[in-house]
Amino acid sequence: MLTVRDLRVRYGRSVAALHGIDLDVPANGVLAVLGSNGAGKSTLLRALSGTLRMHRGTVAGGEVRYDGKVIHRLDPAAIVRLGVVGVPEGRQVFARMTVEENLRAGGIGARSAEQRTAAKHRVHELFPVLAERAKQRAGLLSGGEQQMLAIGRALMSGPKLLLLDEPSLGLAPQVVERIGRIIREIHAQGTAVVLVEQNAVMALRVADHAVVLEVGRVALAGTTAELAGSEDVQRLYLGGHAESQATAEAEAESADQQRASVRGLSRWAG
Numbered sequence: 001m002l003t004v005r006d007l008r009v010r011y012g013r014s015v016a017a018l019h020g021i022d023l024d025v026p027a028n029g030v031l032a033v034l035g036s037n038g039a040g041k042s043t044l045l046r047a048l049s050g051t052l053r054m055h056r057g058t059v060a061g062g063e064v065r066y067d068g069k070v071i072h073r074l075d076p077a078a079i080v081r082l083g084v085v086g087v088p089e090g091r092q093v094f095a096r097m098t099v100e101e102n103l104r105a106g107g108i109g110a111r112s113a114e115q116r117t118a119a120k121h122r123v124h125e126l127f128p129v130l131a132e133r134a135k136q137r138a139g140l141l142s143g144g145e146q147q148m149l150a151i152g153r154a155l156m157s158g159p160k161l162l163l164l165d166e167p168s169l170g171l172a173p174q175v176v177e178r179i180g181r182i183i184r185e186i187h188a189q190g191t192a193v194v195l196v197e198q199n200a201v202m203a204l205r206v207a208d209h210a211v212v213l214e215v216g217r218v219a220l221a222g223t224t225a226e227l228a229g230s231e232d233v234q235r236l237y238l239g240g241h242a243e244s245q246a247t248a249e250a251e252a253e254s255a256d257q258q259r260a261s262v263r264g265l266s267r268w269a270g
Contacts, residue, residue, distance in 0.1 A: 095139030
């Protein structure tokens with residue numbers, strides 16, 4: 001579905017951000033892109049979505065093809081019309097607009113009213129909370145709900161390939177797990193996904209293939225099973241994430257138990 005060959009990106013005249021990137025996204029596949037801050041993950045998504053120019057970046061060499069068509073020279077709107085839709089980092093919703101208005105904005109390019117209705121039904125099935133809070137301003141939603149709205153808004157255009165930039169950023173472990181399940185469901189419904197993540201634990205659970213970027217280059221690539229078994233990946237990406245996630249989940253379980261004990265004592269005292 002998507003092929004990237006020898007992609008080189010720079011900012012301004014001298015800052016090289018990507019150096020000869022090669023990768024493939026199979027039809028209906030999920031590709032995870034891992035790496036630390038500054039590795040080039042967001043730059044890669046900007047090149048795929050056509051938004052690189054908005055950040056004063058340029059493709060210095062190589063190409064990006066979607067369904068055989070060169071797209072890295074197209075503007076973002078043309079790329080969206082082809083079926084490639086991005087969800088940028090940071091839960092960028094229209095804060096003063098309602099949930100319903102945000103979704104309507106996402107579906108503005110739909111070919112027909114029937115397509116918009118079907119897309120909205122799909123979004124509400126994936127995110128029931130968005131149906132419940134349709135009239136609420138997006139800026140009043142929780143962080144997790146805003147992330148759901150950002151993904152739902154992208155789905156309103158009926159994408160064939162969804163580009164997700166750090167969807168777990170700043171979210172509690174329980175919400176991250178839920179976002180991961182939703183991404184798997186989106187994939188199961190026939191939408192391919194490129195998932196840029198620092199949370200390697202979640203990304204490797206969701207994806208079937210992965211690449212690791214280091215300083216703008218592909219350092220590792222393979223199936224998620226192969227990368228999960230790599231000593232380098234375990235040392236650099238899985239150990240800390242797995243430990244912090246386990247600690248957070250243990251703390252949450254302990255807090256739930258304490259609240260249950262307090263409720264039990266209150267009923268007994270009453």
